[in-house]
Amino acid sequence: MTARIGVVTFPGTLDDRDTQRAVRVAGAEAVPLWHKDKDLKQVDAVVLPGGFSYGDYLRAGAISRFSPVMESVIEQAKAGMPVLGICNGFQVLTETHLLPGAMLRNNHLHFICREQKLRVESDRTAWTADYTAGQEISIPLKNIDGQYTADERTLDMLEAEGRVAFRYLDGNPNGSLRDIAGITNEAGNVVGLMPHPEHAVEPLVGTGRTDGLGFFTSILKKLVTA
Amino acid sequence: MARVVVDVMLKPEILDPQGQAVQRALPRLGFQGISDVRQGKRFELEVDGPVGDAVLARIQEMAESFLANTVIEDFVVKVEDEKAEGEK
Numbered sequence: 414m415t416a417r418i419g420v421v422t423f424p425g426t427l428d429d430r431d432t433q434r435a436v437r438v439a440g441a442e443a444v445p446l447w448h449k450d451k452d453l454k455q456v457d458a459v460v461l462p463g464g465f466s467y468g469d470y471l472r473a474g475a476i477s478r479f480s481p482v483m484e485s486v487i488e489q490a491k492a493g494m495p496v497l498g499i500c501n502g503f504q505v506l507t508e509t510h511l512l513p514g515a516m517l518r519n520n521h522l523h524f525i526c527r528e529q530k531l532r533v534e535s536d537r538t539a540w541t542a543d544y545t546a547g548q549e550i551s552i553p554l555k556n557i558d559g560q561y562t563a564d565e566r567t568l569d570m571l572e573a574e575g576r577v578a579f580r581y582l583d584g585n586p587n588g589s590l591r592d593i594a595g596i597t598n599e600a601g602n603v604v605g606l607m608p609h610p611e612h613a614v615e616p617l618v619g620t621g622r623t624d625g626l627g628f629f630t631s632i633l634k635k636l637v638t639a
Numbered sequence: 640m641a642r643v644v645v646d647v648m649l650k651p652e653i654l655d656p657q658g659q660a661v662q663r664a665l666p667r668l669g670f671q672g673i674s675d676v677r678q679g680k681r682f683e684l685e686v687d688g689p690v691g692d693a694v695l696a697r698i699q700e701m702a703e704s705f706l707a708n709t710v711i712e713d714f715v716v717k718v719e720d721e722k723a724e725g726e727k
Binding site: 471472475479507508513514515517518519520521522560562563564588 | 649652654656657660705706710711
C-alpha cells in the first residue's frame with residue numbers, strides 16, 4: 414500500500430494536475446480534493462498547489478482560507494498531518510496563519526517566470542528529508558505576489574529555530590526579506606514555498622532537471638515508513 | 640440602511656511598491672511636489688438595520704480576520720454620518 418496524497422483544487426487553481434502527476438511520479442497515490450468538500454478522503458498528506466484561487470481577490474489566498482476544505486486542512490495540519498503549500502498554496506498557508514508572515518507584490522511589480530536557484534536550508538521537514546541541508550536545487554518560479562515579509566522578531570525566530578527552509582540564490586527575485594523562498598512550521602509538517610517543485614520532476618519538461626522530485630519522495634518515505 | 644466604511648492600509652513599515660510606482664509616475668505626468676504615495680483599500684458596507692455596538696463589534700471582527708491581513712495591514716472602521724444618510 415502506498416501513501417495517499419490529497420491535492421486541493423480551488424476555483425482558479427492552475428497547478429493541481431502537475432502536482433497530481435508529481436505525486437504519482439514519486440510513487441504515491443494522488444487524491445483530488447475539491448474546495449467545497451470538507452471531507453479529506455482519509456489522505457495522509459495534502460498539497461495546496463499554485464494558481465490564482467478566487468482570482469486573488471482581496472489578497473492572494475485570503476478567500477481560499479475560508480473554504481470548507483481548508484477548515485479540515487487547518488484542523489488536520491495542527492494535529493500533525495503534512496501539508497505543502499506551493500506558490501498560491503504558500504500564500505494560503507500564511508493567510509491561515511499556519512505559517513507566519515505574509516506575501517506582498519514583488520518589489521519590482523513584474524510577474525516573474527523563470528528557473529530559480531535555491532538552497533535547501535532544512536532537511537528536517539516532512540517535505541525535504543530527501544535533500545541535504547545546504548543542497549542547491551533549481552526549479553521554476555512564477556508569480557507576482559512573491560515577496561515574503563514578516564516583522565524582525567518573526568524573522569529572527571525563524572532563523573534561530575532553523576525554520577527558513579529555502580533561500581533564493583544568485584539574486585533575490587522579488588525583495589523577499591532575508592532571501593526567504595520558503596519556511597516551515599515548528600513541527601516541520603507544514604511547509605510553504607513560492608517556487609514550484611512539481612514542475613521539475615521529469616527530465617523531459619520544465620527545467621529539464623528533476624530537482625523538485627525530492628519533495629514528493631520525501632513525503633512518501635515519511636508516510637510509508639511511519 | 641447605514642453605511643460603514645473600512646479603510647485598509649499597509650502598515651507604515653511595510654514596503655508599498657504599488658504606491659511607489661504611482662509616486663514615480665507623478666512628475667512625468669506634470670504633478671509636482673508629491674513626496675510619497677501609499678495605496679490602500681476602501682470597503683463600503685451597506686448594513687441592514689441600525690449600526691449599534693454589537694454590529695460594529697462584528698464588523699471590527701470581520702475587518703480584523705478577513706478584510707485586512709493584520710500581519711501587514713492596519714484598518715479603520717468608520718460609520719458614515721447617519722444624518723446625511725437620512726437626508727438622501
